[in-house]
Every structure is written in structure tokens, then in C-alpha cells.
Amino acid sequence: xxxxxxxxxxxxxxxxxxxxxxxxxxxxxxxxxxxxxxxxxxxxxxxxxxxxxxxxxxxxxxxxxxxxxxxxxxxxxxxxxxxxxxxxxxxxxxxxxxxxxxxxxxxxxxxxxxxxxxxxxxxxxxxxxxxxxxxxxxxxxxxxxxxxxxxxxxxxxxxxxxxxxxxxxxxxxxxxxxxxxxxxxxxxxxxxxxxxxxxxxxxxxxxxxxxxxxxxxxxxxxxxxxxxxxxxxxxxxxxxxxxxxxxxxxxxxxxxxxxxxxxxxxxxxxxxxxxxxxxxxxxxxxxxxxxxxxxxxxxxxxxxxxxxxxxxxxxxxxxxxxxxxxxxxxxxxx
Amino acid sequence: xxxxxxxxxxxxxxxxxxxxxxxxxxxxxxxxxxxxxxxxxxxxxxxxxxxxxxxxxxxxxxxxxxxxxxxxxxxxxxxxxxxxxxxxxxxxxxxxxxxxxxxxxxxxxxxxxxxxxxxxxxxxxxxxxxxxxxxxxxxxxxxxxxxxxxxxxxxxxxxxxxxxxxxxxxxxxxxxxxxxxxxxxxxxxxxxxxxxxxxxxxxxxxxxxxxxxxxxxxxxxxxxxxxxxxxxxxxxxxxxxxxxxxxxxxxxxxxxxxxxxxxxxxxxxxxxxxxxxxxxxxxxxxxxxxxxxxxxxxxxxxxxxxxxxxxxxxxxxxxxxxxxxxxxxxxxxxxxxxxxxxxxxxxxxxxxxxxxxxxxxxxxxxxxxxxxxxxxxxxxxxxxxxxxxxxxxxxxxxxxxxxxxxxxxxxxxxxxxxxxxxxxxxxxxxxxxxxxxxxxxxxxxxxxxxxxxxxxxxxxxxxxxxxxxxxxxxxxxxxxxxxxxxxxxxxxxxxxxxxxx
Numbered sequence: 001x002x003x004x005x006x007x008x009x010x011x012x013x014x015x016x017x018x019x020x021x022x023x024x025x026x027x028x029x030x031x032x033x034x035x036x037x038x039x040x041x042x043x044x045x046x047x048x049x050x051x052x053x054x055x056x057x058x059x060x061x062x063x064x065x066x067x068x069x070x071x072x073x074x075x076x077x078x079x080x081x082x083x084x085x086x087x088x089x090x091x092x093x094x095x096x097x098x099x100x101x102x103x104x105x106x107x108x109x110x111x112x113x114x115x116x117x118x119x120x121x122x123x124x125x126x127x128x129x130x131x132x133x134x135x136x137x138x139x140x141x142x143x144x145x146x147x148x149x150x151x152x153x154x155x156x157x158x159x160x161x162x163x164x165x166x167x168x169x170x171x172x173x174x175x176x177x178x179x180x181x182x183x184x185x186x187x188x189x190x191x192x193x194x195x196x197x198x199x200x201x202x203x204x205x206x207x208x209x210x211x212x213x214x215x216x217x218x219x220x221x222x223x224x225x226x227x228x229x230x231x232x233x234x235x236x237x238x239x240x241x242x243x244x245x246x247x248x249x250x251x252x253x254x255x256x257x258x259x260x261x262x263x264x265x266x267x268x269x270x271x272x273x274x275x276x277x278x279x280x281x282x283x284x285x286x287x288x289x290x291x292x293x294x295x296x297x298x299x300x301x302x303x304x305x306x307x308x309x310x311x312x313x314x315x316x317x318x319x320x321x322x323x324x325x326x327x328x329x330x331x332x333x334x
Numbered sequence: 335x336x337x338x339x340x341x342x343x344x345x346x347x348x349x350x351x352x353x354x355x356x357x358x359x360x361x362x363x364x365x366x367x368x369x370x371x372x373x374x375x376x377x378x379x380x381x382x383x384x385x386x387x388x389x390x391x392x393x394x395x396x397x398x399x400x401x402x403x404x405x406x407x408x409x410x411x412x413x414x415x416x417x418x419x420x421x422x423x424x425x426x427x428x429x430x431x432x433x434x435x436x437x438x439x440x441x442x443x444x445x446x447x448x449x450x451x452x453x454x455x456x457x458x459x460x461x462x463x464x465x466x467x468x469x470x471x472x473x474x475x476x477x478x479x480x481x482x483x484x485x486x487x488x489x490x491x492x493x494x495x496x497x498x499x500x501x502x503x504x505x506x507x508x509x510x511x512x513x514x515x516x517x518x519x520x521x522x523x524x525x526x527x528x529x530x531x532x533x534x535x536x537x538x539x540x541x542x543x544x545x546x547x548x549x550x551x552x553x554x555x556x557x558x559x560x561x562x563x564x565x566x567x568x569x570x571x572x573x574x575x576x577x578x579x580x581x582x583x584x585x586x587x588x589x590x591x592x593x594x595x596x597x598x599x600x601x602x603x604x605x606x607x608x609x610x611x612x613x614x615x616x617x618x619x620x621x622x623x624x625x626x627x628x629x630x631x632x633x634x635x636x637x638x639x640x641x642x643x644x645x646x647x648x649x650x651x652x653x654x655x656x657x658x659x660x661x662x663x664x665x666x667x668x669x670x671x672x673x674x675x676x677x678x679x680x681x682x683x684x685x686x687x688x689x690x691x692x693x694x695x696x697x698x699x700x701x702x703x704x705x706x707x708x709x710x711x712x713x714x715x716x717x718x719x720x721x722x723x724x725x726x727x728x729x730x731x732x733x734x735x736x737x738x739x740x741x742x743x744x745x746x747x748x749x750x751x752x753x754x755x756x757x758x759x760x761x762x763x764x765x766x767x768x769x770x771x772x773x774x775x776x777x778x779x780x781x782x783x784x785x786x787x788x789x790x791x792x793x794x795x796x797x798x799x800x801x802x803x804x805x806x807x808x809x810x811x812x813x814x815x816x817x818x819x820x821x822x823x824x825x826x827x828x829x830x831x832x833x834x835x
Binding site for chain 2: 043046047050051052053054055057058060061062064065066067068069070072073075076077078079080081083084086087090091093094095097098100101102103104105106146147148149150290291293294297298301302305306309312313316318319320321322324325327328329330
């Protein structure tokens with residue numbers, strides 16, 4: 001295994017980490033409309049992710065930075081090619097971050113309601129758009145001989161990619177729902193479990209169709225295994241949810257995300273962005289990667305820093321392990 | 335294509351707008367993180383309530399500010415790919431690494447520990463909670479260091495080779511990128527300017543309250559801390575600015591000649607106080623100069639030769655082929671002056687304040703003040719009259735944003751002064767833009783960012799003003815009795831959280 005293959009795996013790991021973690025906090029954002037009955041419940045939801053959403057988002061920044069360093073051509077093609085969808089995601093993430101931090105800083109009801117509306121939409125849209133983006137990456141896009149994207153934004157909105165968007169949206173929402181069941185106490189916890197069943201079933205249908213489609217178009221043996229794991233763990237997550245095993249259902253919905261992202265990357269390899277115009281023009285781990293020297297430095301960085309990050313981020317989740325209910329939310333404004 | 339709407343021009347405007355905006359929050363974040371950490375340390379060590387109240391007050395302003403710094407930083411991570419894809423392809427092998435280091439080391443640090451600090455008041459024992467804000471502070475410094483190393487490489491590329499076969503620049507010595515003198519000097523200059531910024535911010539807000547005789551114990555402490563930070567930060571900014579300037583004379587003579595509107599080389603070279611000239615003709619019509627000073631700034635003596643814009647342009651043409659290698663001279667010239675002027679105005683205010691509010695040194699005993707009194711402003715033997723006192727406090731309030739202006743102009747100067755290069759001597763800016771991105775796309779994103787940023791600026795400033803006016807919060811029982819166990823004291827399971835969104 002050469003270093004650029006290692007980095008292909010590491011980029012996959014970073015995206016997996018991002019979707020696993022920010023996946024549930026996007027989901028919780030969506031639940032502020034789908035599950036919360038009143039303002040107090042909205043605040044319960046927001047506070048389940050309060051201390052951690054920012055750290056979760058850094059997985060995206062790291063995926064971006066690491067792609068830049070390890071696969072500059074991929075970074076350049078992806079973000080200049082998917083310009084407008086990426087712009088939409090960036091706008092959402094900007095507004096979303098400010099919404100979390102500023103919502104409780106004024107007592108006026110309109111102020112708080114506006115930020116709550118913002119949290120819902122800015123969680124829903126990226127959750128959908130990331131699926132569209134990955135759908136297109138897996139399926140391939142119109143790249144010319146210089147690896148420039150020559151399609152339009154409408155080419156990106158094809159049925160396969162749009163279905164991919166619905167899959168990530170529902171999957172993240174499901175992930176967020178079982179997370180809520182795990183992290184809250186009281187009536188909202190019960191309702192989260194009931195909702196998880198419905199959202200989970202919708203997810204199962206959409207994800208099965210999408211992953212099968214992927215498998216038929218371009219999958220191989222390894223992809224099939226990932227597909228199997230994804231679907232099986234989703235079903236198991238639903239069963240665990242019905243049995244009231246919240247820790248297990250959250251873990252299993254996480255496994256579904258891991259397996260789904262794994263399937264994306266297994267299908268891609270050794271391409272990183274296939275060209276639909278000419279296979280010769282596809283970006284691959286070889287022609288998109290940095291020099292061996294840079295990859296070596298990056299590998300040292302990853303080997304030393306990643307375990308530390310996992311350690312202290314994990315510790316954060318442990319510190320804030322207590323369940324939250326409406327009784328824990330003080331009225332005062334900060 | 336019309337120059338005003340050329341892809342290069344648009345992409346540069348967008349980079350300028352988003353980066354200058356982002357950098358309004360960065361220096362305040364860097365300095366306030368450390369200052370809040372210092373105040374909280376004082377509380378943990380002395381258990382004096384004024385320190386905890388100060389921590390909470392400045393901590394709140396810090397959080398309002400860092401929220402904006404974080405979200406506007408996201409754009410920075412991606413816009414190289416969006417608008418500058420040819421740049422990314424050509425230098426990603428080198429430029430990407432510091433960005434990845436920044437994300438994996440610094441961003442995780444900052445964002446994880448800030449969450450622990452915000453929500454950790456009733457979940458973490460006192461000292462561990464304190465360690466969290468220090469971690470945030472270290473994270474902000476590391477983050478700035480890596481991105482400045484990346485920028486320094488654009489100013490003065492080292493540790494690389496050109497791979498002709500792949501058509502790109504490749505890293506050969508990462509350690510050199512991290513430790514070259516451009517990096518070290520830029521880091522020193524930016525860090526000290528960050529503390530100048532935070533000091534002026536603290537002094538201004540403390541002055542606001544002291545003028546109204548409110549929250550005196552907390553604001554007295556804050557004033558002192560702010561003045562010391564401002565004076566030390568200002569001094570180091572000047573010192574590091576001088577050394578960075580000398581490095582720039584070596585590495586980018588054109589930038590420094592433009593900074594002085596020195597059209598033709600002179601020996602000794604004067605420092606220009608005011609100039610008005612004809613850019614096309616290449617000379618000044620009006621010039622007010624201090625003889626020899628520029629030679630000193632460049633080479634530490636009053637005699638040496640300093641090359642001018644026209645000479646340097648010819649030298650660059652000889653080296654890199656025909657073309658115009660001049661930046662926009664008036665922008666470099668005035669940017670340089672505004673940077674120094676606004677920064678040093680704040681520094682002077684800090685020095686003056688430090689002298690006026692001295693506690694004992696050469697201060698008649700009668701004018702020494704207690705913990706809950708507004709300090710007298712004593713020039714020599716007697717306090718200033720009420721009008722002059724008021725004037726000083728007002729000046730502190732009205733100039734508290736001066737360093738922000740200085741920072742912005744500093745960046746505009748150093749980036750625009752490097753033009754037409756994006757990587758000095760290696761790649762020109764016009765070759766760096768994304769060829770596949772349409773004019774409409776860039777205009778769309780620029781409009782959206784500008785409008786969004788404008789709205790957020792209004793919201794942010796209003797929120798800051800609200801919390802500044804509210805003053806330091808009263809302390810609650812749970813503030814004064816932090817938990818002794820990790821995860822908080824679990825006896826009362828239904829106790830509301832000390833902080834919630």
C-alpha cells in the first residue's frame with residue numbers, strides 16, 4: 001500500500017468522522033421542528049449538542065485541509081467544480097454557528113424564534129447537500145483533460161445524486177433521533193424513540209434503493225459487503241430502538257453511516273473523482289496526490305494528532321454524559 | 335474582458351473582503367483568550383470575586399467575538415479551492431500542509447476546549463475548567479502560527495522545488511517553511527499586534543465604565559491589565575514591525591519601495607511623511623521627507639542605498655521577462671502609513687494611560703486610590719482636571735477600534751504590496767484563479783458573502799454593545815462553589831445547567 005492509498009483511506013476516515021458526528025447534530029437541528037413541541041423542548045434539543053457541535057464541525061475543516069495537502073488536484077477540482085452547492089453549505093454553516101451561539105443572548109421572542117428557524121434550515125440543507133455532493137463524486141462528473149469541471153450546476157442535480165441527498169438527510173435525521181433518545185430524559189425521550197421508528201423505516205427504504213443503485217452501477221465485492229453492513233446495521237438499530245436499547249441503536253446507526261461512507265469510497269477507489277467524459281480524465285489517487293515527501297509529513301501528523309483528538313473529544317462526551325430534560329434548562333438569558 | 339469584472343479582479347475582491355473581515359475577529363480572539371485565561375487564573379489563585387466577575391464579563395465578549403471568527407474561518411479553508419483552483423493545483427503540495435496542521439492540531443483544540451469551557455462551569459473542577467481556557471488560548475496561537483507560515487511562504491517561498499513534469503511546486507523542506515525568518519517575524523508581528531488590539535479593546539471598555547463610575551473594582555483591574563497589554567503589545571509590535579520591515583527590504587524590495595513611494599533609488603534614502611504623485615509617470619509631485627530614515631529602516635544605518643520602484647521594476651523585468659511588476663503604489667503607500675499611524679496612536683494612548691494611572695511610582699501619596707475608587711489621572715504632581723480626565727476616558731473609548739483598522743491595513747499593504755505575485759517570484763495572481771468558475775458564480779458568492787457579513791456585523795456589534803453596557807454579572811452560588819468532581823456534582827439530578835444555549 002503506497003502513501004497515497006493510505007491518504008485515500010485517511011480522507012475517507014475524516015469524512016466518516018464528520019458524517020458520524022455532525023450527522024447527529026444536523027439531525028438534532030432538523031428535530032427542532034420535527035420533534036420539539038414547545039420552545040423548552042427546542043432548547044433541550046439544542047443543548048444536547050451545545051458543547052460538541054463545534055468540535056464535530058472541525059472534522060469537515062480537517063477533511064478539507066487534508067484533501068488540500070494530500071490531494072491538491074482533488075481539492076481544486078471538487079471545490080471549484082461544486083461551487084454553488086458548496087457556497088450554500090458554507091452559508092448554512094456560518095449562519096448555523098452564529099445561531100447556536102447568539103440565540104440565547106437576547107430575551108426577545110422574535111430574536112430567539114428567528115435563530116431557531118435558522119438552526120432548522122441550516123441543519124437540513126447541508127445534510128441534504130452533502131449527499132448530493134457525494135452522489136456526484138461517486139457517479140462521476142464532467143471533467144475535461146485538465147481536470148476542470150465543465151458541467152453546470154444543473155448537471156449536479158441528477159436523480160441519483162438527489163436521491164443521495166435524501167439518504168443523507170434521512171439517515172442523519174435518524175441518527176439525530178436516536179441520539180436524542182440517548183441524551184434526553186422525560187417525555188421527549190419517549191417521543192424520540194417513537195419518531196425514530198418512522199424516520200428509520202423511511203431511511204431504510206431510501207438507503208437500500210440508493211446503495212443498490214450504486215452497487216449495480218459501479219460496485220464490486222467490497223462494496224457489496226459495505227452495502228450489507230449498512231442495511232443490516234440500520235435494521236438492527238431499529239430493533240435496538242424498539243427494545244429500548246438506546247446506546248446500541250445510536251452505535252448501530254453510527255455503523256450505518258460508517259458503512260455508507262465506506263461504500264462511497266470503496267466504489268470510488270482508485271479514482272477520487274471519475275470523469276464521465278473520458279475515463280482517462282478521471283482524477284485518481286495517483287494523479288491527484290501530493291509528492292511522497294508531503295505525504296510522509298502528513299502521515300506523521302495524522303499518526304500523532306488523530307489519536308489525541310479522539311481522546312480529548314471522547315473525553316468531552318464523557319464529561320457531558322448526563323441526560324438533559326426541560327428541568328435542566330434555566331430561564332435566564334446569557 | 336473589462337478589467338473591473340475580470341475573474342482575477344473579482345476573486346481578489348472576494349478574498350480581500352472575506353479575509354479582512356475574518357481578521358477583524360482573529361486578533362481579538364487571540365488576545366482575549368489569553369487575557370480571560372489570565373483573569374481566571376487570578377481568580378483560581380486568589381479567590382477574589384472581582385477576578386471571577388472580570389472573567390465572566392470579558393469571557394462573554396470573547397465568546398461573542400470568537401463565534402464570528404470561527405464561522406468566517408470556514409470560508410477561508412475552502413475558498414482557495416473555489417476561486418483559486420490553479421493556485422491550489424500548483425502549490426497545494428506545499429501550501430496545503432500548514433492548513434492541514436492548523437485544522438488537525440489547532441482547530442480541534444480550540445473548538446473542543448471552548449465547548450468544555452462554555453458549558454463546563456458546573457461540570458468541571460475549578461482547575462480543569464481553567465486549563466480548558468488555556469488550551470483554547472494555545473489553540474488560537476497555534477492556529478495563527480500555521481496559517482502565517484503558509485502566508486510567509488507566499489511572501490518568500492523556501493524549501494520547495496519546481497517539478498516540471500507535474501507542472502507544480504513541491505515541498506522539499508517543511509521545517510524550513512515553518513521556521514524561515516519571514517515566518518518567525520510575521521508571527522512575532524501578528525501576535526504582538528493581536529495583543530495591542532485586545533489591550534485597546536479592554537482599555538476602551540474599562541474607560542467607558544470608569545467614566546460613568548460604574549463597576550469600579552472590576553474595571554480598575556481590567557484597565558490596568560488592558561494598559562499593560564496595550565503598552566507591551568504596542569512596543570513589541572513596533573520592534574517586530576521594524577525587523578519584519580528589514581526582512582521585507584531583502585525579500586521584496588518592490589513592496590517596500592512602494593510603501594515609501596520611492597520611485598528612484600537614493601543614497602541615503604529618506605522616509606516619506608507625505609507624498610502625492612503621478613503613478614503613470616512614476617514620480618511624486620509633492621513630497622515631505624525625513625532624510626536618511628528609510629536607509630535606517632532598511633539597513634540600520636543612515637547612509638545606505640535603497641532601490642526605488644523604477645529600478646526594482648527594471649531588475650524584475652530582467653529576471654522574469656517583460657511585464658509590469660509594480661503594485662498599486664498609492665494603496666501600498668497609504669496602507670503602510672495607516673497601519674503604523676492607527677497602531678501607534680493606540681500604543682501612545684496606552685503609554686500615556688500607564689503613566690497617568692501609575693499606582694505609586696512618583697505619585698504623591700494623597701492621590702493613591704483604593705480598590706473601589708476610580709483612579710486619578712495624574713500627569714505630574716496633581717490630577718488632571720475633570721474635563722481633561724473625561725477627555726482621556728473618551729479618547730480611550732473612541733480609539734478602541736484603531737488597532738482593528740491598523741491590522742486590516744497591514745494585511746492589505748502586505749498582500750497588495752506583493753502584487754502582481756501571488757507567490758513572490760513563482761506564480762502571478764492572474765494565473766492562480768479558477769479557470770472553470772464563471773463570472774456569474776463569483777459575483778453571486780461575493781454578493782452573498784458581503785451581504786451576509788454586513789448583516790452579521792450589525793448583529794454582532796449590537797450584541798457586544800448590549801453586553802458591554804450590562805457590565806460584569808453578579809455571581810451566583812454555583813459560580814462561587816464550582817464542582818469538585820468531573821462531570822459535576824450529581825446529588826441534585828434536576829438542577830438546571832449553569833449555562834445553556
